[in-house]
Amino acid sequence: MGSSKLYLNPQGASARVSLHGGQVISWRNERGEELLFTSSKAYNTAIFKSPKAMRGGISICFPQFGNCGSLEQNGFARNKIWTIENDPPPLRPNDSLGKSFVDLLLKPAEEDLKCWPHGEVRIEGLETLDYLDNLCQRERFTEQGDAITFESEVDRVYLSSPQCVAILDHERKRTYVMRKEGLPDIVVWNPWEKKSKAMADFGDEEYKQMLCVDAAAIEKNITLKPGEEWTGRIELAGVPSSFCSDDLDPHLKFF
Template identity: 80%
Template structure:
């Protein structure tokens, strides 16, 4: 008669201690002796050692384990932006906040309960965080799935992933090979600006957001909340004319109730 394997108690292999500066950290271990350390400062993994005790992650010997300075090294959580591609501090605010341990985590699946250790952390944004990361009441439809050049990220080329474009940070983009009809939906005022264009294959989308607004001498600090630049353009392929050739660029703006727009406007239409 064989012996049944002992049930692995992952909670018993989870230890909560404090860093030298008094911030909680969680030490996770597995049956083989491998371990990981997760700091509640930023929810950041600061150490991962194999069964031989060798450190597998780099964390600087001069790392500052104290808010508001993020820990240099390990595995940081960059949210809601990476680098300076947004209006917030570098890599966003999540890596500089104190996270909490989820007292009621979702249940583990049976396949995950054998020889593994877990900790579930939560980040509860403060009211100040939410002010820095507001949700917009304006969205653009007609540019989904298209490629764009991001002027904030050295004109790097990306593909739009959203069902529509919304605004939660600085945006400075050139959308390429766009349809001739684009809509800007203003949910608060229940109206839609319809942009019909001809001879202008690209679309510029710009909003300076909070940080950039304050650096513009001819722009009010809070005016980013009241405006959005959406413009037909010819940027990727400049227009060149030989002697005698003509070029026509045309853009028409109209405003319709949002309910009418959603029911009757065909955004894929290429005509006027």
């Protein structure tokens, strides 16, 4: 899978980033607990060979998500070799308290430039939103539940989603909070039993251990004119298990 870099912060937490795709493949808290899912088959070189990306972790899907465009699945960025920025821009004020940062660079080739234009787990913050269901030919529905739970395969795109959502893992007494900017939609995916068994790069029972919740721009393309800039950002944080959806402030800024 190529080289990776390990980063530690003074509190003992760590993250490992694969330069193949600029993908975060491990995030451990100060107690050494792994907070990200990566398939047990991820390091099987018979399955994962360059330029194929690793299954799991936090990946960069750009400039498209899935097959919602004319490029390869999830775009070209996740199948390129990234480099570490040796002279990153300064951090925002108060952004360095208890945190570690790594800046990754993708230097596109000329070819790339032509393309640029479970009952125990629930998601709160997407209630009443419209979504596209990829299991029903991308038909549009409105979320009716007070939270999203999982009892079968789910493959949806929630449209015009709020800046902040929470993923509650009751079994592990753990909550993740995802904050985002510049990315209006949220993808929610779990392959469930049948599809898991059909995927060569995924363990038969691993659907019970993972859930994909990813921010994206799917319904409306992001188009830049010469000289324009666009920023997309996702921040994932682990918070105490007592956290509940009432704590979700739609105007909450990033940490």
